[in-house]
Amino acid sequence: MSAPQPRGKLYLVPTPLDFGCEVDAGLGAALPEQTIAIAARITHWVTENAKSTRAFLKRVGTQQPLAAALQEQRITELPREVHKKGDHDTGGGFDAKPLLAAALQGQDIGLVSEAGMPAIADPGSSVVRAAHALGIEVVPLVGPISLMLALAASGLNGQNFAFVGYLPADASGRAQRIRELEALAQKTGQTQLFIETPYRNAALLQGLLQTLKGTSRLAVCCGITLPQQRVQSGLVADWKQRAATLPLELPAVFLIGK
Known part of the structure; x- marks a missing residue:
């Protein structure tokens, strides 16, 4: 045989x-x-x-x-x-x-x-x-995983987190989903990660700043591993006090937490 x-x-x-x-x-x-x-x-x-x-x-x-x-x-x-x-x-x-x-x-x-x-x-x-x-x-095999790199660079809770994919593209649906994720993050401490098609990144960031409470934390990681890589993280209230200078035309990971 x-x-x-x-x-x-x-x-x-x-x-x-x-x-x-x-x-x-x-x-x-x-x-x-x-x-x-x-x-x-x-x-x-x-x-x-x-x-x-x-x-x-x-x-x-x-x-x-x-x-x-x-x-x-x-x-x-x-x-x-x-x-x-x-x-x-x-x-x-x-x-x-x-x-x-x-x-x-x-x-x-x-x-x-x-x-x-x-x-x-x-x-x-x-x-x-x-x-x-x-x-x-x-x-x-070992190599880049944008979600984990962004989480590590964000300063948000890396012990309890969830990736939730894409948010709704329409403004009202997006705002509702943002509020749901914010409430979950505040209640459980679980960091919420999500992504968007690059040409919608600017609209998503604007929606986040308009919808989130000032006491929530927001991180945006653009162009992870690229020469233009930028990571900005802090309270939403602080985001509103300073202009974001992020290369939003690049792939980005968004994170909200407490």
Whole structure:
């Protein structure tokens, strides 16, 4: 009887947080050498966006020789209808197991999002869940996670926190949600983290300053890991006394707490 085929691993590969920005912060500034080396030898990928993954691999290739040329890399995108609304709840019928067929044949697979750590404020949890179900080892690699970097830099409670995704885009719905999150933060001490599409960052900040009580704490972390990185944190009353000079055109993480 022949021995069973060894299974590959699923590597969670973080990427730099400068995707879609005008600046390249340098791959080595964001990722350790071991993460880059592992990414260089992977030839099978499950990704949020194939184009951004090829751009990432091109950057990896400047640091370490790729095991396969870009045109030979096997890149499979998650379905857009899945990753647009999040794939942590697979009740909609999406089965990620077929995406991991190569791992069952002994090939390592990399899971990657457009920026940051896959499955953290990004799609990919369905693939991780499928790997566990199939008995495939899951290996998270070291790299940038904007939410954790922002929380550490904010000075807000890092012992009890929650990421709540996006707030409503309309002004009235946004204000109501801000008040709900503020009340929760004041009652429990739990820091509330959320994000927005960069072109709406200025409107969100304005809504926060108009809605939050002066005694609440607000932190905004823009362009984490980029040369233009700025972090501003303090009481809302103090925010109103000084003009914010933040690069709000960059990806940002917003935090409220007590």
